[in-house]
Amino acid sequence: MNDYDLILVGAGHAHLGVLRRWAMLERPPGRIALVSADPQAWYSGMLPGLLAGRFSAQDCAVELQPMCRAAKVDLIIAQVESISAEQRRVTLTEGRGLNANWLSLNVGGQITSLAQQGDAMHCLAVKPFAQFLAGWQQWQQSPKPLAIIGGGAAGVELALALADKVPQLSLFCAGKLLAGHSPGLHLRAIGALRQRRVRLREYSPVSRIEGDQLFSEDELVWRGERVLLATGAQALPWLGQSGLQCDARGFVQVLPTLQSQSHGQIFAVGDCASLPGVRKSGVYSVRQGPVLAHNLMAALREQPFKNYRPQKNSLALLATGDGGALLAWRGLSASGQIYGRWKDYLDQSFIRRHRFSG
Numbered sequence: 001m002n003d004y005d006l007i008l009v010g011a012g013h014a015h016l017g018v019l020r021r022w023a024m025l026e027r028p029p030g031r032i033a034l035v036s037a038d039p040q041a042w043y044s045g046m047l048p049g050l051l052a053g054r055f056s057a058q059d060c061a062v063e064l065q066p067m068c069r070a071a072k073v074d075l076i077i078a079q080v081e082s083i084s085a086e087q088r089r090v091t092l093t094e095g096r097g098l099n100a101n102w103l104s105l106n107v108g109g110q111i112t113s114l115a116q117q118g119d120a121m122h123c124l125a126v127k128p129f130a131q132f133l134a135g136w137q138q139w140q141q142s143p144k145p146l147a148i149i150g151g152g153a154a155g156v157e158l159a160l161a162l163a164d165k166v167p168q169l170s171l172f173c174a175g176k177l178l179a180g181h182s183p184g185l186h187l188r189a190i191g192a193l194r195q196r197r198v199r200l201r202e203y204s205p206v207s208r209i210e211g212d213q214l215f216s217e218d219e220l221v222w223r224g225e226r227v228l229l230a231t232g233a234q235a236l237p238w239l240g241q242s243g244l245q246c247d248a249r250g251f252v253q254v255l256p257t258l259q260s261q262s263h264g265q266i267f268a269v270g271d272c273a274s275l276p277g278v279r280k281s282g283v284y285s286v287r288q289g290p291v292l293a294h295n296l297m298a299a300l301r302e303q304p305f306k307n308y309r310p311q312k313n314s315l316a317l318l319a320t321g322d323g324g325a326l327l328a329w330r331g332l333s334a335s336g337q338i339y340g341r342w343k344d345y346l347d348q349s350f351i352r353r354h355r356f357s358g
Ligand SMILES: Cc1cc2nc3c(=O)[nH]c(=O)nc-3n(C[C@H](O)[C@H](O)[C@H](O)COP(=O)(O)OP(=O)(O)OC[C@H]3O[C@@H](n4cnc5c(N)ncnc54)[C@H](O)[C@@H]3O)c2cc1C
Pocket: 009, 010, 011, 012, 013, 014, 035, 036, 037, 038, 040, 041, 042, 044, 045, 046, 047, 048, 078, 079, 080, 081, 106, 107, 108, 109, 126, 127, 128, 153, 154, 155, 157, 158, 230, 236, 269, 270, 271, 272, 280, 281, 282, 283, 284, 285, 286, 317
């Protein structure tokens, strides 16, 4: 007999939505567990505000135990080392194996590391958040010049949040800053970075570290001791080794029902999944939550599944580190304190919705 009817792997945004529904409404029948590397789920949208000193760590995370208790789901705090899609077996780093009839994966991605020679440069990846925050706290005790690598929304928000915390900050991006976003947002972000004296280098793909030097191809682009990696999500290597059908970048290919294309008893959502029209962002993962909750209930009750349809447009709100935000919606852009207050309201509502007592 299997250990569980369903195992939720990873406490990503969609799984939080699923657990909330089950805690408040109705939970599917059977034995269900959540495996999470951390006892809290960090909410990335508030991380820049935490770094800027506007929020405490407690404000930015959801405790999983009360939520799981309310949803009658076993919480297993452990790191997943591998899964076998064929056997639907989850192997934990502590060596334990768990089998389930159904699996649902919401494990996010990881940050690509850089080729490095020597140990003069200290690198800190922005994910996993718990490790990042511990490393950043240490760095803060003796502020030094900092390079951030990654010109997406996360890189921009981090640069704006940290500009006042270090003596000098440089932001490197491989192509255009905020590629894929509107020209208006691009210009506003450049303006905000300039105002905070962040040195921006676009079209400067940093490829390696030698001693205390950063190189873009053969050009020496920066010298210092500390680098923050905020490059986009890369697939966790064990997904590609699981037997699940993955895209060229190693993300699990799913159907509109959010089931794996190759293994129908495994669902995958959020950044770890690959579906046309879906961007790697928390917003899309949150929106997958209700459909996933329905389909997991349907799976355990042998009922029909629903399709998830990605929204064509999504609102982007980028924190500027001073309580304000840059906004982009369907090619329009704006900036100001009022958008920051709106972002805070949306972010804090997300945390409040998922916070259970007890
Ligand atoms: C600084 C920063 C700011 C951002 N701001 C925004 C924003 O404002 N809006 C937005 O939409 N997106 C934002 N993003 C992007 C967003 O963080 C990701 O797209 C989003 O978190 C993906 O959500 P997810 O549900 O796929 O999984 P995640 O939220 O990444 O969660 C994955 C979960 O899986 C767990 N996990 C991972 N590996 C294992 C393992 N081996 N074993 C057990 N558990 C595991 C993790 O502990 C975590 O709980 C930001 C990213 C960064 C870095």
